């Protein structure tokens with residue numbers, strides 16, 4: 328499998344009250360084209376910090392101390408180096424927990440998609456914007472694309488809004504998509520549909536997917552490989568079924584034991 332994302336020995340710290348607080352320590356992670364990798368762990372384990380570091384969306388008091396991140400062989404993050412602006416929203420798409428936060432409430436879906444396309448696709452024509460906007464909604468398995476294009480976010484259901492948010496992330500045809508707890512706010516049925524959609528998209532578009540979730544079962548359902556984080560470190564990493572059936576680390580066993588239906 329061709330390597331797409333390579334996180335090597337990544338260490339990140341936050342400056343708090345004149346002291347450095349380590350957030351990530353020596354994190355290694357790779358994602359291939361067409362591969363889905365789940366990052367799981369309890370709240371505060373560093374999942375979001377890892378996801379945001381790939382797209383340069385770390386807070387201002389946070390900096391990269393060591394290691395690097397490369398995308399398709401190009402180094403985009405290292406201490407003192409931040410080339411994430413070149414790939415954010417174009418080669419790397421992002422979907423966050425709350426679709427309403429990635430969607431502007433004052434903008435119709437049509438305007439939103441057009442804005443993203445015009446920002447990232449040089450010299451795109453009006454016709455091409457129309458064509459690709461409708462096409463991406465069809466890829467999201469949205470039936471009545473005309474109505475959805477002409478809707479404001481609040482006129483859509485939560486599931487539909489998250490589909491539109493995923494559409495916005497993939498409309499620029501990225502090679503990598505980062506999804507951070509993007510199903511957490513949804514009810515179980517809608518969650519299942521969104522997971523199914525991701526599975527299809529990865530297959531159809533051959534993208535790499537970094538799927539952040541606190542839900543180990545959900546990750547094992549969707550992902551080829553899983554990285555388990557604890558205290559800013561990746562404590563265990565491997566094929567999803569191996570991590571689930573034969574966890575090597577006590578921490579992973581404790582995460583599994585915390586799932587009520589897991590016996």
Ligand SMILES: Nc1ncnc2c1ncn2[C@@H]1O[C@H](COP(=O)(O)OP(=O)(O)OP(=O)(O)O)[C@@H](O)[C@H]1O
Pocket residue numbers: 341342343348350368369370371372373374375376377386387388389541
């Ligand atoms: N800018 C910051 N300044 C100080 N501490 C921070 C900063 N950002 C994150 N942290 C701390 O780093 C730790 C990891 O946070 P992070 O959001 O990456 O974890 P997470 O696994 O995604 O958790 P959650 O599921 O709750 O979002 C937490 O203890 C958090 O409080």
